[in-house]
Amino acid sequence: MVRYLMKKNLDRLIDHAKEVYEKAYAPYSNFKVGSSILDEQNNIHVGCNVENAAYPSGSCAEEQAIGSMVADGGKVIKDIVVIGKSDELITPCGACRQRIREFCSKDTKIHICDIDRGYLKSFSLDELLSHSFGPENL
Numbered sequence: 001m002v003r004y005l006m007k008k009n010l011d012r013l014i015d016h017a018k019e020v021y022e023k024a025y026a027p028y029s030n031f032k033v034g035s036s037i038l039d040e041q042n043n044i045h046v047g048c049n050v051e052n053a054a055y056p057s058g059s060c061a062e063e064q065a066i067g068s069m070v071a072d073g074g075k076v077i078k079d080i081v082v083i084g085k086s087d088e089l090i091t092p093c094g095a096c097r098q099r100i101r102e103f104c105s106k107d108t109k110i111h112i113c114d115i116d117r118g119y120l121k122s123f124s125l126d127e128l129l130s131h132s133f134g135p136e137n138l
Helices: 007-021 061-071 094-101
Strands: 034-039 044-048 077-084 109-114 118-124
Touching: 007 034, 007 044, 007 077, 007 109, 007 118, 034 061, 044 061, 061 077, 061 094
Parallel strands: 077 109
Antiparallel strands: 034 044, 034 077, 109 118
């Protein structure tokens, strides 16, 4: 069964991602990213990237949003929005694709947005991380 996210819910997710995008801590790259997640209880959780002078110690927006979801008791990502500012699509990095995979199905939608241009494109997780390794592989 294919599930479609209602436009008003996608708009809400985008609004939350835009709001948290502005709070990103990116003093080194000046590359801000915001993310919002809709969980199985229809709660929204947000995260933004947080850089660190010791570069590997920073964290991604998607990672932060997932941590927020888990801390609030959410267990399933129904939809996720990633927003940034670039001429190119800003999709989750490889590590975040795997993090997202832990909490969703292969059909879960990842909605890519630009802070100025709005919604751009949606991908299923399987499109971004085909033949992925997940909890069922253990």
